[in-house]
Amino acid sequence: MKKTAFIFVLVSMLSACTKDITKLNIDPKNPVNVPSYSLFTEAERSITNTVTSASVNLNIFRLIEQQWTETTYLNETDYQITYRKQPDAIWSAIYSGALTNLDRAKKLIPTDVNDAGTQKNEIAIADIMEVYSYYYLVTTFGNIPYSQALDINQPFPKYDDAATIYSELLTRLDADIAALNPSAGSYGNADIIYGGIPANxxxxxxxxxxxxxITIADFDNVKAKAVVEAAVKAGVFTSNDDNALFAYVTTPPNTNPVWVDLVQSQRHDFVGTSQFIGLLNPNTATQDPRTPYFFAENKNSVYLGADNGSGSGGIVYSNYSLPSGPLLTPGPPTSSQPKSIGSVTNPDFPGLLLDYSETEFNLAEAVERGYNVGGTIESHYDAAITASITYWGGTAAQANAYLLLPNVAFATATGTTPLQKIALQEYLALYNRGWDAWIVNRRLDYPALVAPPNAYSAFPVRFTYPISEQNVNVVNYNQASTAIGGDKVTTKLFFDTKGAY
Structure with missing residues (x-):
């Protein structure tokens, strides 16, 4: 009887296994069918992580822009970008992480979404994020794979001309703006940045x-003027409430990458530079109100930066100010404890993709260049600085007092030209956004950044192509390298026409 029962059980097991043997080929951790909205969410997370990261293996622009310096291993501070293959990491993160997911989402939306208006909005929003992602690739490398980049049938894609790509991106952006319908639906909560609100x-x-x-103003002023004026007429950011924020959470894996890179990994070898902290605090009487939000006091309770590139084990990090910020007091904001987004090293510190302060600096620059955007250089300059201070946690009163300082007030501010005055304050406002600071700094060549003592190269005005491209996509790599004038960090890209660097 026992034997019969055993055979019955065995036969039952075998028959159960053979009824749908194809299930054995399915990996439950890697589903074949992924909803379009999940792909969009992952793309948002991926591109935000990439532009926010402080990893020495990926985003080293805070170091290149001398907001921070290393105290132990100086490879990145000294402009060595091939040792840890940062170009490969950036290339992969944007192409494979953001762009591939956005492209797949766009292709699935017509099947996943029934409502025509919602379909149209979701495709347009995904395309806007593609344009945003390509912006960083083309301003970092120059000519890149574009027309064949996401085609699975093109394993060795050709490189397109950077200026041509840029023009196409602007055309796509116009089409996306026209396609958005504020009365129709969108991604809802799957959109971490704006909750799926088309108007935003x-x-x-x-x-x-x-x-x-503004980025191409020195390359093609006529086109830049038309683009800027059309954008402003249609409606750009008007307050910090418009800022494009990606909300991280306190528990991994969806935590702030800076927290992951510095706190979770227990790194203490990044400190503020003497140059950057010196600009914030030329003396104790004129401390920038953002200072306590940017850095922590050192062991002697003062804000102090290290000379850029002076580390290599020779300095003690506790003598200098680490990237950090205030511990927030529980409860609602008060006049003495204003609203703050917290410390850059908090696990839930938000990722910032685009903000109002940057917008006002762009408008100040537009006025200086003679574009019809309304306001004055000074009014936009003041609004930009105020927006930055209040975003970080300072008060409007603190911003007003700061704007009265002789080295800050536009009429007497540091810099010999209006664009230099704008550039210096935008450099400070782009703290924790080193990639964008690098783009602006290359355009306006101000403030002048002195190379570290043991730099591997001159100031990098582009990143070299990934080693993987050099080894695999050889023919197209060679053509692209020749077209841009050589695959070197000193080869200027199309929009960077001036020059100190």
Whole structure:
């Protein structure tokens, strides 16, 4: 009887296994069918992580822009970008992480979403994020794979001309803005940045358009003027409430990458530079109100930066100010404890993709260049600085007092030209956004950044192509390298026409 029962059980097991043997080929951790909205969420997370990261293996622009310096291993501070293959990491993160997911989402939306208006909005928003992602690739490398980049049938894609790509991105952005319908639905909570609100995405797209127009102002002033004026007329950011924030949480894996890179990994070898902290605090009487939000006091309870590139084990990090910020007092904001987004090293510190302060600096620059955007250089300059201070946690009163300082007030501010005055304050406002600071610094060549003592190269005005491309996509790599004037960090890209660097 026992034997019969055993055979019955065995036969039952075998028959159960053979009824749908194809299930054995399914990996439950890697589903074949992924909803389009999940792909969009992951793309948002991926691109935000990439532009926010402080990893020495990926995003080293805070070091290149001398907001921070290393105290132990100086490879990145000294402009060595091949040792840890940062170009490969950036290339992969944007192409494989953000762009591939966005492209797949766009292709699935017509099947996943029934409502035509919602379909149209979701495709437009995904495309806006593609334009945003390509912006960083083309301003970092120059000519890149574009027309064949996401085609699975093109394993060795050709490189397209950077200026041509840029023009196409602006055309796509116009089409996306026109396609957005504020009365129709969108991604809802799957959109971490704006909760799926089309009107917010339209304002984001126009603000990105303004930024992209200003970026090419020295390359094609006529086109830049038309792009900027059209964006402003359609409606750009008007307050910090418009800022494009990606909300991280306190528990891994969806935590602030800076927390992951510095706190979770227990790194203490990044400190503020003497140059950057010196700009914030030229003396104790004129301390920038953002200082306590940018850095922590050192062991002697003062803000002190290390000379850029002076580390290599020779300095003690506790003598200097680490990237940090205030511990927030529980409860609602008060006059003495204003609202703050907290410390850059908090696990839930938000990722910032585009903001109002940057927008006002772009408008100040537009006025200086003679574009019809309304206001004066000074009014936009003041608004930009105020927006930065209040975003970080300072008060409007603190911003007003700061704007009265002789080295800050526009008429007497540091810098010999209006664009230099704008550039210096934008450099400070782009703290924790080193990639964008690098783009602006290359355009305006101010403030002048002195190379570290043991630099591997001159100041890098572009990143070299990934080693993987050099080894695999050889023919197209060689053509691209020749077209841009050589695959070197000193080869200027199309938009960077001036020059101190």
């Amino acid at each position: 995405w339209a304002k984001f797209a126009n603000t990105l358009k303004l930024k992209m127009g």
